[in-house]
Amino acid sequence: MISLASLKGTKPGEEAKPQAGPGIVSVADFKFGPETVVVAPGQTITWYNSDGSPHQVTITGAKPQKSPIFQKGQTTKLTLADAGIYDYICSLHPAMKGKIEVKAN
Numbered sequence: 001m002i003s004l005a006s007l008k009g010t011k012p013g014e015e016a017k018p019q020a021g022p023g024i025v026s027v028a029d030f031k032f033g034p035e036t037v038v039v040a041p042g043q044t045i046t047w048y049n050s051d052g053s054p055h056q057v058t059i060t061g062a063k064p065q066k067s068p069i070f071q072k073g074q075t076t077k078l079t080l081a082d083a084g085i086y087d088y089i090c091s092l093h094p095a096m097k098g099k100i101e102v103k104a105n
């Protein structure tokens with residue numbers, strides 16, 4: 001029997017790669033892309049890991065948040081309710097830096 005996962009070209013434990021779009025950040029070659037993601041308050045931000053290495057998202061600053069560690073082919077998600085600019089790093093690789101801009105319309 002052909003599993004749905006193999007039809008999508010994913011391996012067990014992997015998710016389908018989300019299409020690039022609002023709130024989607026790809027993690028590849030130890031970089032977050034785009035480096036600054038712009039979302040509305042309460043909009044989910046989804047990171048997709050294309051690297052062989054696990055990664056993680058830690059929002060630093062006044063309102064810290066930590067995502068779970070996510071492996072190759074997996075996503076992690078965070079939601080921020082308040083407008084502002086949030087710097088974040090990967091706690092496993094602190095040289096990896098990104099920014100989230102939460103902007104009310």
Ligand SMILES: [Cu+2]
Nearest residue numbers: 055090092093
């Ligand atoms: Cu990392």
